[in-house]
Amino acid sequence: MKQLPDDGLRAVFARHRTRMLAAAALLLATMLAGIALLGLAGGFITAAALAAGTAAGFNYFSPSAGVRALALARIASRYAEKLAGHDATLRVARDLRGWFFRRALPLAPARLGVLRTGELLARLMDDIGRVDGLFVRALGPLAAMAGAGLLGIGWAAWVDLRAGLLLAVAALAVGGGVPAVAAWRGRARERRHAALQARLRMRVHEGIEGATELAAMAASGRWAGRVDTAAAALAASGRQRRRRLAVADLLHALCGMAALLAMTALAASAVHRGQVPAAHAAALVFLTLALLETWAGMGLAWQALQGGRASARRLRAVVEQPVTVRDPARPVPVPGTDTLCMQGVVFAHPGGRRVLDGVELAVAPGQRVAIGGDSGGGKSTLAALAMRIHDPAAGTVSWGGVDLRDVAQGDWHARVAWMPQDAPVFAGSVRENLRMGHPDADEASMWRVLSALGLDGRVRACGGLDGEVGEGGALLSAGQARRLALARALLRPAPLLVLDEPTEGLDVDAAAALLLDLERALGARSLLLISHGPVPDALPWRRLRLQDGRLQAAP
Numbered sequence: 001m002k003q004l005p006d007d008g009l010r011a012v013f014a015r016h017r018t019r020m021l022a023a024a025a026l027l028l029a030t031m032l033a034g035i036a037l038l039g040l041a042g043g044f045i046t047a048a049a050l051a052a053g054t055a056a057g058f059n060y061f062s063p064s065a066g067v068r069a070l071a072l073a074r075i076a077s078r079y080a081e082k083l084a085g086h087d088a089t090l091r092v093a094r095d096l097r098g099w100f101f102r103r104a105l106p107l108a109p110a111r112l113g114v115l116r117t118g119e120l121l122a123r124l125m126d127d128i129g130r131v132d133g134l135f136v137r138a139l140g141p142l143a144a145m146a147g148a149g150l151l152g153i154g155w156a157a158w159v160d161l162r163a164g165l166l167l168a169v170a171a172l173a174v175g176g177g178v179p180a181v182a183a184w185r186g187r188a189r190e191r192r193h194a195a196l197q198a199r200l201r202m203r204v205h206e207g208i209e210g211a212t213e214l215a216a217m218a219a220s221g222r223w224a225g226r227v228d229t230a231a232a233a234l235a236a237s238g239r240q241r242r243r244r245l246a247v248a249d250l251l252h253a254l255c256g257m258a259a260l261l262a263m264t265a266l267a268a269s270a271v272h273r274g275q276v277p278a279a280h281a282a283a284l285v286f287l288t289l290a291l292l293e294t295w296a297g298m299g300l301a302w303q304a305l306q307g308g309r310a311s312a313r314r315l316r317a318v319v320e321q322p323v324t325v326r327d328p329a330r331p332v333p334v335p336g337t338d339t340l341c342m343q344g345v346v347f348a349h350p351g352g353r354r355v356l357d358g359v360e361l362a363v364a365p366g367q368r369v370a371i372g373g374d375s376g377g378g379k380s381t382l383a384a385l386a387m388r389i390h391d392p393a394a395g396t397v398s399w400g401g402v403d404l405r406d407v408a409q410g411d412w413h414a415r416v417a418w419m420p421q422d423a424p425v426f427a428g429s430v431r432e433n434l435r436m437g438h439p440d441a442d443e444a445s446m447w448r449v450l451s452a453l454g455l456d457g458r459v460r461a462c463g464g465l466d467g468e469v470g471e472g473g474a475l476l477s478a479g480q481a482r483r484l485a486l487a488r489a490l491l492r493p494a495p496l497l498v499l500d501e502p503t504e505g506l507d508v509d510a511a512a513a514l515l516l517d518l519e520r521a522l523g524a525r526s527l528l529l530i531s532h533g534p535v536p537d538a539l540p541w542r543r544l545r546l547q548d549g550r551l552q553a554a555p
């Protein structure tokens with residue numbers, strides 16, 4: 001992937017700065033054409049009314065040609081502005097997702113794992129949606145409104161200085177007051193709104209995920225109540241935002257009315273005193289009207305700006321977490337088949353106790369080591385260190401004498417086949433699931449692994465390698481799903497297998513059968529097996545127990 005010079009959120013927008021500027025300029029042109037259209041038409045009608053029956057030589061042609069030209073220009077610039085604005089937004093939307101995934105993926109699973117799926121989904125969908133709409137909903141309109149205001153004030157001041165000052169005061173009242181009302185306590189409100197949206201998504205997601213258990217515990221109604229509560233809180237927050245917007249709109253209308261009355265009075269008195277021609281005076285009134293109409297979207301744009309900024313902070317909070325492991329500047333090549341070694345390994349999760357406290361372990365080529373121990377004793381943590389998901393606080397984890405901190409994480413992962421405790425089965429076919437482990441695997445090797453794990457019969461009976469397994473392996477039994485995940489790991493051409501509780505959820509006989517099948521399928525590869533269940537006596541594996549942060553021979 002192309003390395004981007006600056007990978008901050010601002011850089012995503014800055015990359016499309018030219019397109020956004022062009023879209024904002026076109027939006028400004030559309031606004032100006034609308035304002036000029038109203039001003040010119042108003043001035044023209046007034047001048048024509050005053051000239052009626054008195055001036056045979058009144059020039060109807062130029063103003064009406066101007067009106068037609070402005071109407072056409074407005075249509076053309078609106079079309080171009082929509083095109084340019086959406087083009088810029090779609091590009092930002094594309095890059096924003098790329099940016100988020102590029103920054104977030106290295107944080108998985110150690111950092112992302114602590115976020116609940118619903119929360120992560122909310123950030124991926126709602127927050128990214130609000131941030132990628134920042135330009136069309138907030139930045140572009142606000143910039144164009146400011147530009148139109150400045151030019152309008154400039155023209156009014158050129159016609160009559162007092163009119164310019166009056167428009168400037170109106171602009172300050174609307175431009176300062178409306179955002180102040182719309183955005184009052186907006187930062188906290190938008191943060192809360194985003195959090196409520198995430199909470200609703202989390203409840204719905206977890207309710208769907210746990211639907212069967214909730215039904216079995218007769219708790220579906222209670223859960224639906226929790227979803228309703230979250231939905232009601234979100235709706236209340238939405239109403240609060242709309243109320244604030246309504247108050248801002250009211251303020252805008254009041255300021256507008258006052259400004260319009262004042263401008264009408266000022267224009268009439270200027271005409272009366274012969275300081276301004278009647279057509280120009282009428283144009284001033286229409287200009288005020290048009291500018292106020294243009295500024296009508298200010299409250300909404302301001303709220304969109306605050307919402308977008310709150311969402312941007314939520315996205316940054318995910319991606320700006322420090323990565324748990326870093327690749328070295330000059331990675332050392334990873335030896336092929338070799339010994340995995342842990343020496344004096346100490347590790348504690350952030351804010352937690354020392355889970356590992358001087359672990360010594362060696363897994364020689366072809367050796368099988370099974371590690372048992374109490375629940376919560378640190379077995380999965382040990383596997384995660386072997387995978388270099390975390391680095392030890394003290395001691396070393398090495399492969400063939402090379403410290404894993406000196407190799408690139410990707411190179412190391414190419415040497416290991418890992419099956420985590422909650423290994424997922426992906427929606428799709430058996431083939432697609434297996435190819436996740438080894439994209440180039442041929443059919444013969446897939447069948448070999450399936451048959452070694454006793455899964456070939458089931459796969460043949462249900463459509464072969466292209467048979468669907470359902471979402472999360474819903475069409476498979478728990479044992480078949482574990483076997484498929486295990487087959488995926490076994491298919492990986494890696495000299496070391498790290499399997500975390502591959503027999504979880506299986507009864508004792510099924511677990512023993514799976515381990516015996518595994519032994520047959522392993523061949524020359526080494527195995528580091530984490531299991532709190534018993535390993536069948538028939539297997540000549542080295543058995544260790546993790547106790548008080550250290551490994552000892554199992555009885």
Ligand SMILES: Nc1ncnc2c1ncn2[C@@H]1O[C@H](COP(=O)(O)OP(=O)(O)OP(=O)(O)O)[C@@H](O)[C@H]1O
Nearest residue numbers: 349350352355374375376377378379380381382532
């Ligand atoms: N990401 C984390 N952040 C903080 N603490 C964690 C994290 N992961 C695990 N722990 C804690 O570390 C300890 C060891 O957890 P670990 O999952 O390694 O145990 P385990 O032996 O695999 O347990 P089990 O057999 O139940 O799977 C536990 O007390 C757990 O609460």
